[in-house]
Amino acid sequence: MDISSLVYAFFNTPGVGGAVILTIFTGACLIYVYLTRWILRGGRK
Amino acid sequence: MHPENKHEKLILKPIHRPTTSDRILWFILGGIFLLGLSAWVRQYVIGLGVTGLNRPVYWGVYITNFVFFIGLAHSGTFISAILRIAGQGWRKPLTRAAEAITLFSLPFGVASILADMGRPERVFNIIFFGRxxxxxLWDFTAVGLYFLSSIVFFYLSLLPDIALCRDRLTNAPDWQRRMYEILALGWQGHPEQFHRLEKVLDGMAIFMTMLVVTVHTVVSWMFGMTLQPGWHTALIGPFFLLGAILSGTAAVVIALAILRKVYKLEEVLHIGLFNSIRKLLITFTLGWIYMMIAEHLTIGYGNMKEEMVVLLDKFTGTYATIFWSMALLVFGLPVLILIFKAKNNIGWMVTASILINIGMWLERYIVIIPSEVSPRLLPVMGQGIYLPTATEWLITAAWFAGMFLLYTTFTRFFPIIPIWETAEHLPEIEPEGARVAQTAPTGD
Amino acid sequence: MPRWGMVIDLDKCFACQSCTAACRMENNTPIAGPDQAILGRAILWNEVLPFLEGEYPLVHATMIPRPCMHCDNPPCTAVCPVRATYKNEEGIVVVDYQRCIGCRMCTVACPYAIRYFNWFPPEWPQALKQHLNPDPEVAPRPKGVVEKCTFCIQRLHRAREKAAAEGRTFQATDYMPACVQTCTGHARYFGDLDDPNSLVSKLSHSPRAFRLLEELGTEPKVYYLKQG
Incomplete structure (x- = not known):
């Protein structure tokens, strides 16, 4: 499979875009939850 | 442990049981919102034919509102994130008031899109079948991530103050105290917590700045990526972004002036803040006119047939009144007011800001509609017409009322001035100036 | 795989509108009524547009029948967020009415404005209602979705079925959209543009051939033969 058809498939296949969105949102949520917990842990031994 | 802030009492004062005037205000705003909501339900049942939309004007006031609300949302991030990175300490008292505009206008940007959709119940097709x-899809990603990040950014910087409310406002009703209890996430105000919070906010500020640029550029690309005359220009992204920051910053002035007056916060929201914003506004209106001239001169000088139809329609045709009032409202009047009148004068500042925001709404309208009215096949199709109907105005009014409602309600339950950020002393850590710059996680 | 295309000879077209009428009956496009039509809400998959040049008395009128251009490089399908509209393997741009979310980005992106939105649930006068095309593929579209000319793709499917039932191979000449079949002046030609021997392919290479807004690079598959 050459690279151009992969790129084409990424942009054109229905559902892939949705998966990208979900991945980004989930990733962001995880990072934000982690950061919040990290802040709150501050000063607790 | 809580920060020491000599204005603490003053800032916490607006947080009390809703008064009769509060209830009246909420009732009116809620009423308008419900009225618009029922107009939307009616539109959903009957069909989008109840609007003034048609062929070729497929997008109208709803999309204008979408762009405008997302533009308003740029206020908060500009004030709190960009100025944070730039190390502008004066921003501190107004960060939360600005961010609250972001937080409460974004949902109505999204709602504007929903109102515009022929099949809002299929919105999740964008996830299932998104390409x-x-x-x-770019919009969905950018606006969604921006909304999510704004909530987090806002909430994190609110945390110490929620904890303060939890411990200080012991007279509040039970449910309200429980709310503070839960939302404070057990914040104790340990110096290390403050230190880490600052670090995360610094890091997030960089990420938020990138997002803010992305979001409004991507919003503009909904238009820019098509081949329609007037839209298909590379300038549309930066131009939308600048307009967004201009209208957002102007909205902050309006919000601040109201808060200052109604909640008697003159001491915290002192006139110096307005003078600082005044300089920003002057810069942005000048930037706006620069982009305006750059765009229209390029089109006019090039003199391409289809582009000229749209341009002349704006300059001398159907949309001339709106176009020139927009130029006057966004640039002509505000720049004069801001330079000659607004220094040390909040009334004039607010006047200029209101003019800018009305003008910016018209600008969004004038970017969107004339291009649709004069499609490329104009010589054979004839010019389109578009007159927004009562349904469209009702839903518009409702979304704005909803935004005000959320904002006013918020200010009754949470301090709208960040107590910890404006404090003289945070528990056992140095004031901000002494903080060592560090690379912090950016949040993505 | 054929690449379906159309050629319209403007010398032969006398703007009788029979294509518009045939299209309506074949594809069950709803009747908007005069008050909605004046607002620009009429749904006409095929339309005959007057192109006027000059001013009275030195005026030259060209009538341009305008179906969907079925571009090889369609700007409308690129912007669809859910692939509800796409170009199928035979080059026909179609809409999935069950998936369309009604955002109208495709209608905005189409430089020919050939895409139509259902502002209301579809309606017909009682007399017309009895004569709707029973083919389920052209069942009336619900409100809130976009629809457009499909080169009568249901006819292609029926023609293939018929050829299969009769045990012969499907020929390009078996299939013809309603507007082509009905054209009073025989001004419309339809067929496989990739077949060098087909009439449409030959006509599309005629020195008289041109396409609408060719300069945009959308590569329309509807060719016109210049008047004169």
Missing amino acids: YQSPI
Whole structure:
């Protein structure tokens, strides 16, 4: 499979875009939850 | 442990049981919102034919509102994130008031899109069948991530103050105290917590700045990626972004002036803040006119047939009144007011800001409608017409009322001035100036 | 795989509108009524547009029948967020009415404005209602979705079925959209543009051939033969 058809498939296949969105949102949520917990842990031994 | 802030009492004062005037205000705003909501339900049942939309004007006031609300949302991030990175300490008292505009206008940007959709119940098709070539997917990603990040950014900087409310406002009703208890996430105000919070906010500020640029550029690409005359220009992205920051910053002035007056916060929201924003506004209106001239001169000088139809329609045709009032409202009047009148004068500042925001709404309208009215096949199709109907105005009014409602309600339950950020002393850590710059996680 | 295309000879077209009428009956496009039509809400998959040049008395009118251009490089399908509209393997741009979310980005992106939105649930006068095309593929579209000319793709499917039932191979000449079949002046030609021997392919290479807004690079598959 050459690279151009992969790129084409990424942009054109229905559902892939949705998966990208979900991945980004989930990733962001995880990072934000982690950061919040990290802040709150501050000063607790 | 809580920060020491000599204005603490003053800032916490607006947080009390809703008064009769509060209830009246909420009732009116809620009423308008419900009225618009029922107009939307009616539109959903009957069909989008109840609007003034048609062929070729497929997008109208709803999309204008979408762009405008997302633009308003740029206020908060500009004030709190960009100025944070730039190390502008004066921003501190107004960060939360600005961010609250972001937080409460974004949902109505999204609601504007929903109101515009022929099949809002199929909105999740964008997840199930989303294809990333479409600018709508880019919008969905950018606006969604921006909203999510704004909530987190806002909430994190609110945390110490929620904890303070939890410990200080012991007279509040039970449910309200429980709310503080839960939302405070057990914040104790340990110096290390403050230190880490600052670090995260610094890091997030960089990420938020990138997002803010992305979001409004991507919004503009909904238009820019098509071949329509007047839209298909590379300038549309930066131009939308600048307009967004201009209208957002102007909205902050309006919000601040109201808060200052109604909640008697003159001491915290002192006139110096307005003078600082005044300089920003002057810069942005000048930037706006620069982009305006750059765009229209390029089109006019090039003199391409289809582009000229749209341009002349704006300059001398159907949309001339709106176009020139927009130029006057966004640039002509505000720049004069801001330079000659607004220094040390909040009344004039607010006047200029209101003019800018009305003008910016008209600008969004004038970018969107004339291009649709004069499609490329104009010589054979004839010019389109578009007159928004009562349904469209009702839903518009409702979304704005909803935004005000959320904002006013918020200010009754949470301090709208960040107590910890404006404090003289945070528990056992140095004031901000002494903080060592560090690379912090950016949040993505 | 054929690449379906159309050629319209403007010398032969006398703007009788029979294509518009045939299209309506074949594809069950709803009747908007005069008050909605004046607002620009009429749904006409095929339309005959007057192109006027000059001013009275030195005026030259060209009538341009305008179906969907079925571009090889369609700007409308690129912007669809859910692939509800796409170009199928035979080059026909179609809409999935069950998936369309009604965002109208495709209608905005189409430089020919050939895409139509259902502002209301579809309606017909009682007399017309009895004569709707029973083919389920052209069942009336619900409100809130976009629809457009499909080169009568249901006819292609029926023609293939018929050829299969009769045990012969499907020929390009078996299939013809309603507007082509009905054209009073025989001004419309339809067929496989990739077949060098087909009439449409030959006509599309005629020195008289041109396409609408060719300069945009959308590569329309509807060719016109210049008047004169």
